[in-house]
Amino acid sequence: MNQACRARWWTGGVAWTFALVAATVGAVARAAGPGRIEVSVGDNFYRPDVIRVRPDAEIIFTNTGRQLHAMTLIGHERDLDEAYVRPGNSHTFRVRLAAGEYVLGCNIHLDMTARVIVDAQ
Ligand SMILES: [Cu+2]
Numbered sequence: 567m568n569q570a571c572r573a574r575w576w577t578g579g580v581a582w583t584f585a586l587v588a589a590t591v592g593a594v595a596r597a598a599g600p601g602r603i604e605v606s607v608g609d610n611f612y613r614p615d616v617i618r619v620r621p622d623a624e625i626i627f628t629n630t631g632r633q634l635h636a637m638t639l640i641g642h643e644r645d646l647d648e649a650y651v652r653p654g655n656s657h658t659f660r661v662r663l664a665a666g667e668y669v670l671g672c673n674i675h676l677d678m679t680a681r682v683i684v685d686a687q
Pocket of ligand 1: 634678
């Protein structure tokens with residue numbers, strides 16, 4: 567292997583490594599949220615407060631607090647409106663939303679909000 571050949575071989579290896587790293591990073595960035603997520607509804611918060619899901623996901627809200635709470639998708643009430651959940655009870659919301667960001671709020675405690683991020687499939 568002469569000098570020029572060795573240089574070409576090394577450059578090729580570097581380029582290949584970069585391509586592999588870029589593909590890996592791209593795959594991670596494209597990975598959608600889970601198809602099923604459990605959200606704790608406390609007094610007065612949703613945990614997690616950033617709920618990232620696939621477009622066809624199930625979000626299971628469980629009231630872990632001592633007060634009645636609700637879930638409404640603000641501005642998208644046709645999809646989810648005033649789903650009340652008593653302490654100890656759960657409500658399953660089957661997501662049927664376009665990719666994007668939504669705001670979830672409680673009708674009883676107006677300062678209680680979370681972000682719902684729906685990934686593209
Ligand atoms: Cu509430």
